[in-house]
């Protein structure tokens with residue numbers, strides 16, 4: 169059976185939507201559980217495919233993992249296995265984040281390279297260079313990253329670029345290293361802060377949390393903990409863009425609006441009225457959005473994961489927008505699909521120029537990754553007729569209850585299952 173989403177454009181989205189924990193946090197928190205023997209519980213987990221996939225990765229390392237709705241319980245043995253199973257890892261890019269914890273706990277890690285990705289090349293050179301600075305050897309052997317260390321020692325590490333994954337892997341190795349590690353030019357995404365918070369609860373000593381310099385004073389062991397995942401700012405922002413594009417009014421609950429300061433400011437510039445509360449915000453758009461420029465950058469810059477939503481907004485905005493992609497070079501590939509929906513867009517290297525049209529035109533389109541899929545659905549909400557968005561497994565990997573949430577806001581969308589044999 170294959171599935172697609174059938175979207176009929178024209179509805180204004182109105183109402184409120186609850187957002188659960190961040191995909192880009194929970195997977196790293198699950199890996200961090202490896203750092204302590206015993207039972208760690210993580211709550212507010214999103215019910216998305218990647219969570220059971222990560223559970224399989226941890227099981228392949230000898231952990232007992234239970235996934236029960238929004239709670240994941242991970243029982244870590246005294247000596248976890250050092251070799252992650254290829255079949256589990258290959259399905260999930262984020263599984264490389266077991267590398268740091270395994271080197272720290274087992275002094276040896278064998279993690280298959282997860283392979284290519286539709287959003288561009290995702291090398292691990294900075295992850296490896298950081299682990300080497302801590303005293304590990306790392307090689308690529310038979311398709312796996314193999315890292316080994318007799319002992320790990322604190323070190324000064326300067327990252328070439330504030331990579332989210334490299335910061336996480338180095339951090340999770342450094343917490344059990346002997347001495348003090350300083351990670352300079354570290355990523356400071358809210359999901360990194362969430363990981364630091366959980367590590368601190370486990371007994372790690374980390375200074376500078378939320379800044380681009382993380383100072384880690386290694387400790388000899390950590391304790392298991394219970395932790396609640398922060399709300400998913402990318403999902404929350406997706407609903408905010410949907411409200412702005414459909415000229416609707418949507419309240420998003422369960423996300424810290426400060427994680428979206430820049431995004432909400434952009435939507436204000438586009439003409440939306442935005443009000444913020446403690447863990448919620450409301451976006452109301454009266455009339456057609458105005459064109460706005462977007463530049464993707466590491467946090468607190470505009471998230472590359474929201475670039476497809478920015479293109480979708482620009483496609484229906486009044487005027488011409490320039491969108492610049494600085495993080496993942498291949499992410500503009502999905503713009504061709506937007507053009508199938510009638511978007512007037514042109515890309516040149518890192519830049520896309522989009523001249524807004526009043527209405528897009530429905531078509532069958534292909535979701536090449538999670539965020540591209542969500543952007544195409546938003547575009548479909550502003551297209552005449554029925555847009556079919558195919559390969560929805562991508563969207564299911566990042567957005568829990570995607571169709572149900574949109575329908576509750578008044579969107580005309582359904583999941584359609586087709587038997588390819590017919």
Ligand code: UD1
Pocket residue numbers: 191192193195262289290291292293294295296329330331332333334355466471472473495496497
């Ligand atoms: C994470 C997020 C992803 C988000 C991205 C950037 C998860 C599961 N995924 O991915 O959704 O789009 O952050 O916010 O959390 N790079 C290197 N060498 C390295 C590591 C990275 O050159 O060793 C480059 C990458 O090719 C890319 C850039 O650095 O151009 C950013 O990558 P990174 O921040 O590491 O992204 P991920 O952690 O893979």
